[in-house]
Amino acid sequence: MLLLKNISFSYLEGKMVIKNLNLAIEKGQHVALLGESGCGKSTLLKLIYGLKDLDGGEIYWNDKQVLGPAYHLVPGMDEMRYLAQDFDLMPFTSVKENIGKYLSNFYLKEKEHRINELLALVDLVEYADVKVKNLSGGQQQRVAIARVLALEPEILLLDEPFSHIDYSRRSLLRRNLFAYLKEKGITCVVATHDSIDALSFADETIVLKDGELIDMGETKDVYDFPMNRYVASLFGEVNELFISDFTSTFDEDELLLIYPHQLMLSKQKGQIEVEVLDSYFKGDGYMIKTFFNEDRVVFFDHPFDIEKGSKIKLALKKFQ
Numbered sequence: 001m002l003l004l005k006n007i008s009f010s011y012l013e014g015k016m017v018i019k020n021l022n023l024a025i026e027k028g029q030h031v032a033l034l035g036e037s038g039c040g041k042s043t044l045l046k047l048i049y050g051l052k053d054l055d056g057g058e059i060y061w062n063d064k065q066v067l068g069p070a071y072h073l074v075p076g077m078d079e080m081r082y083l084a085q086d087f088d089l090m091p092f093t094s095v096k097e098n099i100g101k102y103l104s105n106f107y108l109k110e111k112e113h114r115i116n117e118l119l120a121l122v123d124l125v126e127y128a129d130v131k132v133k134n135l136s137g138g139q140q141q142r143v144a145i146a147r148v149l150a151l152e153p154e155i156l157l158l159d160e161p162f163s164h165i166d167y168s169r170r171s172l173l174r175r176n177l178f179a180y181l182k183e184k185g186i187t188c189v190v191a192t193h194d195s196i197d198a199l200s201f202a203d204e205t206i207v208l209k210d211g212e213l214i215d216m217g218e219t220k221d222v223y224d225f226p227m228n229r230y231v232a233s234l235f236g237e238v239n240e241l242f243i244s245d246f247t248s249t250f251d252e253d254e255l256l257l258i259y260p261h262q263l264m265l266s267k268q269k270g271q272i273e274v275e276v277l278d279s280y281f282k283g284d285g286y287m288i289k290t291f292f293n294e295d296r297v298v299f300f301d302h303p304f305d306i307e308k309g310s311k312i313k314l315a316l317k318k319f320q
């Protein structure tokens with residue numbers, strides 16, 4: 001289990017970047033770390049790996065305390081691997097030498113077998129002998145992913161692992177990688193801006209804001225019941241509407257956070273009247289931008305575009 005007990009950290013005196021953070025992650029779990037840019041995701045991964053000394057608190061992987069550079073000549077624990085945003089590869093050596101960097105030369109056959117297995121996982125078999133400096137950014141990122149897996153860590157810390165990889169390859173790589181980690185029982189924490197990393201692949205999601213952990217739970221719960229607009233907006237557009245906007249039958253009003261796919265065109269009761277401002281093609285349909293009550297923009301998903309200026313009625317899908 002990964003245990004963070006009330007940890008705090010600052011780069012500069014007086015400016016806390018991680019604030020009194022507590023966290024427990026069970027072995028084999030995949031956890032997504034979400035939050036706006038600058039909220040402390042990368043810093044948190046570095047602290048877990050032991051690259052920085054904590055100002056306060058303690059971190060444990062199983063029963064072993066993670067200690068920072070003040071206690072270790074070479075930072076980082078053997079049981080962990082950390083993939084930074086700048087992949088830190090050796091540019092003048094080949095892909096396979098980079099992947100095998102941490103593998104022992106004592107068992108050459110095993111080493112070669114392991115490198116080939118990882119080359120296949122990240123789909124770089126035909127690039128095995130190419131120098132890393134001659135690869136694209138996305139290809140280099142795939143080499144870096146293979147390299148952190150080489151020694152089969154117990155826990156993997158990934159900072160935006162697919163950020164340079166094009167969308168089509170990203171889907172396949174992501175499926176293969178997370179299936180591989182599950183099969184091997186490797187715990188994984190992924191800092192990401194891509195909500196699909198969380199929604200499709202993370203058992204649990206953690207949300208950071210200004211260095212504080214503000215939400216944590218099963219990913220589906222964090223998505224379905226976002227605690228506030230900040231959390232919901234990490235998954236895409238979100239609308240803020242009130243129960244009283246739809247109906248006057250409830251005594252107490254309540255703010256609703258509604259994703260665009262939860263609204264639909266309706267002619268029945270319980271709807272809001274909006275004016276269409278724009279339609280954006282998304283591939284599988286359109287995102288329609290509308291104006292409600294002359295003060296709020298409301299987005300909803302629709303199979304077709306709708307003419308600008310149209311007056312339409314929207315209802316909540318779950319009440320239809």
Ligand SMILES: Nc1ncnc2c1ncn2[C@@H]1O[C@H](COP(=O)(O)OP(=O)(O)OP(=O)(O)O)[C@@H](O)[C@H]1O
Nearest residue numbers: 011012017035036037038039040041042043044191
């Ligand atoms: N080496 C550093 N020295 C001083 N401040 C730093 C340093 N690295 C990061 N910070 C600051 O710490 C805060 C958290 O940065 P961090 O990189 O952890 O955020 P992040 O959530 O990973 O952002 P992003 O999503 O953009 O990668 C930011 O305010 C940043 O400016």
